[in-house]
Amino acid sequence: MEEKEISKAVIKRLPRYYRYLGELLESGVERISSNELSTKMKVTASQIRQDLNNFGGFGQQGYGYNVKHLYTEIGKILGLDQNHNVIIIGAGNLGQAIANYGAFEKRGFIINGIFDVNPRLQGVTVRGIEIRMIDELEQFIKENNVQIAALTIPKSKAAEMADLLIEYGVKAIWNFAHTDLNLPEEVLVENVHLSESLMRLSYNITRYEKEHFKD
Amino acid sequence: MEEKEISKAVIKRLPRYYRYLGELLESGVERISSNELSTKMKVTASQIRQDLNNFGGFGQQGYGYNVKHLYTEIGKILGLDQNHNVIIIGAGNLGQAIANYGAFEKRGFIINGIFDVNPRLQGVTVRGIEIRMIDELEQFIKENNVQIAALTIPKSKAAEMADLLIEYGVKAIWNFAHTDLNLPEEVLVENVHLSESLMRLSYNITRYEKEHFKD
Incomplete structure (x- = not known):
């Protein structure tokens, strides 16, 4: 067509x-x-x-x-008639929130791995999904045909991790780190910059107050 | 000016x-x-x-x-030179992720309360912030001059809760529930619809594959 x-x-x-x-x-x-x-x-x-x-x-x-x-x-x-394999990088609250949101799965986003650097989290499961260490990342991505990685790690580590993910074959990054990623053009990136969203709210509150409570 | x-x-x-x-x-x-x-x-x-x-x-x-x-x-x-009092409704992973992100505070967003309906969470603290029950909501908002409420609860409860928040005096809602809120025009709403962001990624992956792997 x-x-x-x-x-x-x-x-x-x-x-x-x-x-x-x-x-x-x-x-x-x-x-x-x-x-x-x-x-x-x-x-x-x-x-x-x-x-x-x-x-x-x-x-x-x-x-x-x-x-x-x-x-x-x-x-x-929207491509929701196909399954997409997703991993989450960072098993903090945000990573776990994403892992726990079952509705993504219903739309074909299959979360099959969560990765972290904290050895205490190794083997812990979130909604049945095992938390693994970063040294397993390469093999896991290749064996599981992972297309999307959700990046929920601090901004200081985000760029380096994104490069690794792309090198290992991930096609798209769902970026929650508070920074923009400089990646090759063919890599798809969707940014969720929460602090920017909060600042827009703050801008609007400030403006609203100025308009309604003028001296 | x-x-x-x-x-x-x-x-x-x-x-x-x-x-x-x-x-x-x-x-x-x-x-x-x-x-x-x-x-x-x-x-x-x-x-x-x-x-x-x-x-x-x-x-x-x-x-x-x-x-x-x-x-x-x-x-x-952006109004970041002023402090804004923020509460979080919903102490699940997403609510806790927001509470734990210290950088918001540096920009003047002071999270001073977290609310939930689960009695087991009562009195638990996240980064020193106490989780309270919903029956304390009205008094808390009024006494603490709360301007912003982050809504991290399931969509089935979101509309009702948003109405309450506005009634109690909240000026702006940072909405993470997977639904749009029908609120009076003067209420400021900033939506973070994570599933929509993921669908855009899926659309782009699907389109990319079609373009690069045509039969």
């Missing part, structure tokens, strides 16, 4: 569509019009129609969208 | 400037040109100049930026 280039903005919105459609499915809704979806998601109906048209539509004029069909198709576009 | 409207895109980038300037400071750099900063941050020098001009400049032609001054000024814009 010939695919046209889809804009980053649309891709950014797809997971949100997927989440809303999943919630609709759970509550037994079979069909939804772009207007109803628009009200729920607080985006314009025309935006929804435009976004979904990127993937050939899915809607029939006057009938709305078939929720299950749309959910499944967006899932395929 | 008269302030002009600053675009969301600029605000989104400010924390990243702040982070890079902080790293430069730590490594003893006193001055940097927009060109050097541009190479480091992988954005164009003209973008940097434009962004920083929103706040009256800070650079002198030919002299570059004074790193410490710029860092301090951006910090003020």
